[in-house]
Amino acid sequence: MSLFTHVLACLFGIGSWVAINGMWVELPLIVPSIPEGWYLPSYLTIIIQMANIGPLFIMLMHRFRPGVLDERPVIYMIVTVGVVATFLLAFLWNRTLTLGGGEHSAALLSLSFLLSVVDCTSSVTFLPFMMRLQPRYLTTYFIGEGLSGLVPALVALIQGVGVVHCKNASVNVNFSMGNSSWGFDGELQAHYQPANFSAQGFFLFLSAMMMVCMGAFLLLNFHPAVAREHKSKGYTDDSQRVEKIDTSQAPNNETPEKRHMLDFSEGPVIKQHSSFGKGTYSTMELVFIFVVLAWVNALTNAVLPSVQAYSCLPYGNQAYHLAATLSSVANPVACFIAMFVPIRSLVLMGVLTVTGTGFGAYIMAMAALSPCPLLINHDLGAALIVITWVIFVLTLSYVKVIIGVILRDEGHSALVWCGAVVQLGSMLGALSMFPLVSVYRLFQSGDPCNTKCPK
DSSP: OHHHHHHHHHHHHHTTTHHHHHHHHTHHHHGGGSTTGGGHHHHHHHHHHHTTHHHHHHHHHHHHSTTTOOHHHHHHHHHHHHHHHHHHHHHHTTOOEEETTEEEOHHHHHHHHHHHHHHHHHTTTHHHHGGGBOTHHHHHHHHHHHHHHHHHHHHHHHHTTTOEEEEEOOOOEEEEETTEEEEEOOOEEEEEOOOSSOHHHHHHHHHHHHHHHHHHHHHHHHOHHHHTTBOOTTOOSTHHHHHHHHTTOSGGGOOGGGSOTTOOSSSOOOOOSSSSTTSOSOHHHHHHHHHHHHHHHHIIIIITGGGHHHHHGGGOHHHHHHHHHHHHHHHHHHHHHHHHOOOOOHHHHHHHHHHHHHHHHHHHHHHHHTTSOTTTTSHHHHHHHHHHHHHHHHHHHHHHHHHHHHHHHHOHHHHHHHHHHHHHHHHHHHHHHHIIIIISOOSOOOOTTTOOOOO
16 A cells, blocks of 8 residues: 555645645736736735744744644644635635725735645644654655645646737827827737636635645545554654654653654664764754755745746746746656655765756846846747756755655654744745845846847
């Protein structure tokens, strides 16, 4: 039944960020119908960072009440909230209220905040829960987490979101001023293709995906076949102590966080290099791992996605959709590669991080040059930006998975910190890009049909 458990772990991982990822890909369809217009992405950025109150609460509980918080009830709660919130979005997303003398999408923004709390909190609850299964299922979970971006993107492509056609307006406009007049003929206008199904149908799909996540979580907890896939006796980590606490077998009510993870009466003694986890890594190595984790998540979850449209749309709508879709495919592909080639070398991790950052720098440069980036009049330019996006996501996604595998071996608390640093990196990336994109407007977008660049 190993395959069955792998499928459940993957479906469980999909539920981690499918709701917010779905919101982002649906923006071109919902923005024209709401009073916030294209300010909505900026609002979403702030809302998502406010939602880090969820992970903060979890971290404070682990810090000040160690061993008290069981992540399973929290997961039941947040997934249920995700199911209900996405279902309500299907019927309330375009409802507005008059507040402060203006119209606002109160329901959309409020439900988006709830979904952000759900997804942000999943980073510090889903990963620690995976400690209850054997180590090989963690990579499968990361594949599912990658699919949480790909699946909504594919559905949005089927829906036809954001597809633009340039049509000749065939207008003659004369402006008279004294004895002079000017005429403008044949100007192109952008026409957005009608969606194949409504935003309501899309949000109902997201609600169904959250229900699938709940079903997978229930089976991971209670299905007899999956119970046999819970931690093997030969695999020793602090999650064993978590389970002992759950079954009241831990003497003197000791908690995992109260003892070092090497404190076992059985098994070989391993030299500790630090007090973190099993002590496998020194303090400097741990600092390197967590700095890389924060940096990689800042780039992949906030910094580069915020300028994806600026980097790709100048090369055409097809280049933009290819980059968005193929980069979403690259994430689970990287996880799949890590399943069979889990190289835990810190040197390789550093090399891949520098490589991915280099490709990210090219993407950022093209976004800064928008609406006239390099090679805009050549097919090579479009191909290069798509390939750059794919390699960028592929390399850094592999780094994220390997760090997850490394920290998984260090125990339950290490995975809690992993989720917290993921959110911290994403938050810092988003807060650094928000003023550059939305306040100072350092990036400029061109008209998809009329922008003319020098050859």
